[in-house]
Amino acid sequence: MTTDTAGTASHPAPAPPSVPAEDERRRRWRLVLGGDSAEGTGSALTGRDAAMDDALTALYGGGGKQGRGGTNRSGGLGASAPSVARWLGDIRTYFPSSVVQVMQRDAIDRLGLSALLLEPEMLEAVEADVHLVGTLLSLNEAMPETTKETARAVVRTLVDALEQRLATRTRTALTGALDRSARIERPRHRDIDWDRTIRANLRNYLPEYGTVVPERLIGHGRAAQSVRKDVILCIDQSGSMAASVVYASVFGAVLASMRALRTRLVVFDTAVVDLTDRLDDPVDVLFGTQLGGGTDINRALAHCQSKITRPADTIVVLISDLFEGGIRDEMLKRVAAMKTSGVQFVTLLALSDEGAPAYDRDHAAALGALGIPAFACTPDLFPEVMAAAIEKRPLPVPDQDTRP
Structure with a gap:
């Protein structure tokens, strides 16, 4: 037993x-x-x-x-x-x-x-659960047509449940972050960030009146209808990353539904597949993946780098266990170049509820030396990680982080 x-x-x-x-x-x-x-x-x-x-x-x-x-x-x-x-x-x-x-x-x-x-x-x-869906995706190529519709229904059940659990919280966290990232120094009354304004003017507290007289108003601009940030999700689809692929596909669809974000989703093994055109349906994204195979992070990041047009307003999220089968030094140089250009670069060893998988500690240490911590992230923490990246503040690395 x-x-x-x-x-x-x-x-x-x-x-x-x-x-x-x-x-x-x-x-x-x-x-x-x-x-x-x-x-x-x-x-x-x-x-x-x-x-x-x-x-x-x-x-x-x-x-x-x-x-x-x-x-x-x-x-x-x-x-x-x-x-x-x-x-x-x-x-x-x-x-x-x-x-x-x-x-x-x-x-x-x-x-x-x-x-x-x-x-x-x-x-x-x-x-339906994340692990079962991962198994189904690994069998996708061998699945007969008579089974595929049933398999899609099983995957749809899980995806709908995950969206219901994660979508509202993600949109709320990211909308707030986008608003705060557009702070202005002469806000209109309705745009005043009262918490930050009071903190900045505490020295002007008048005890006889029980109030603060602000010398400087701090506000946040309202998110415009135009795209404010570009997000690129770059997902390792090797067999060990199955749960991460499932969660990332759901989050990709949620992010793509936000007007202020332009979201791209790329999956890779030794080849690179851009699934951005399927982001309106995460089930289509999942069935567009092919779990298993090798890993060429450098090639995947080269594709992502070619799609960056506004570095200062771009967030690249690499989800991988970092077992690189491509050119290691070129991969690290590419990451460094993106970071130097102003890209917010985030490395997640996993996006799942199971903690960090086995991962390449040397590559994680090399990224850490570039100022990019590599850590496992739960789905519930992911909205906070993205909000921090949008606001360009330190990432909320978990206490049990896996940085070398």
């Missing part, structure tokens, strides 16, 4: 209030230990608990445990999509969504079920 399994088994539906606490404790231990023998717990599984145990054993079983009738049980979901689909339905019945996602991931990793994801009836039974 793995640690994941033990954690999973701690989520079963609670026993009725009438069940004594000691019996409930034995029941939970029984589910953690697995198998059908009540030896050591004095508790046998029946009904719903027995069905939960069967679902867990199908994935995590083995080790010589004896099943019903004294037969030896081992992990396995069978070789057909219908049997796996039934198992997927069972775990969605018995476990919460977060646990279902862990079990799906383990089933793909432990039992080699990736090929079955090419069958529509299998896809209809899965719980």
Whole structure:
């Protein structure tokens, strides 16, 4: 029984209030230990608990445990999509969504079920999550036409959920940053930034009147309808970056929907693909990627550099684990040249909830020497990172940053 399994088994539906606490404790231990023998717990599984145990054993079983009738049980979901689909339905019945996602991931990793994801009836039974979508994207080229529409529906479900979670916060943070980046010294009354004005004039506080008399008004201009900033998202689509590709595609669509930003999205391995024309639909962006392959960061940055027309108003976000297969020195010179020209350059080792992946520490250190920290960023922190880049202030590098 793995640690994941033990954690999973701690989520079963609670026993009725009438069940004594000691019996409930034995029941939970029984589910953690697995198998059908009540030896050591004095508790046998029946009904719903027995069905939960069967679902867990199908994935995590083995080790010589004896099943019903004294037969030896081992992990396995069978070789057909219908049997796996039934198992997927069972775990969605018995476990919460977060646990279902862990079990799906383990089933793909432990039992080699990736090929079955090419069958529509299998896809209809899965719980959409970032890792599952990454697996589907890696199978995109092998996917038959009869499966692609179902796969798109699964991906659409996740993308819609992510947009709902992230879009409003991102637009709010970036709109505020764009307004603040256009501060003016003689603002109209409605454009006064009262917080900054008061802070700048505290020496003029009159205690007898309980007020501050401002000598200088500080304001922020209202964002114009014209493009204020250019944003280039440059995304490594090697296999280890699957979650980052998913989140970056969603953020790319959100940024592209803002009139004050002109957003470009570029994905790369050893080749470079510009997907800017698909940014109105992140699902199209995702199916335009091809996870896996090598990495040529220098070639990708060369493409991005060729698209820069206003360096002082451009933000380049490189999302990569920095394992460069191209020309290292030329890549670093290119980054330095962009930064010197006024480009705001941001390097994210990952854009996901999982922390930093394995990454090239030498390249991260070299970027750090150029004044560009490399760190992993969660999706919830990304709007703040972008807002800081727009305002040209220090980036909010997490406490657990991965700078060498």
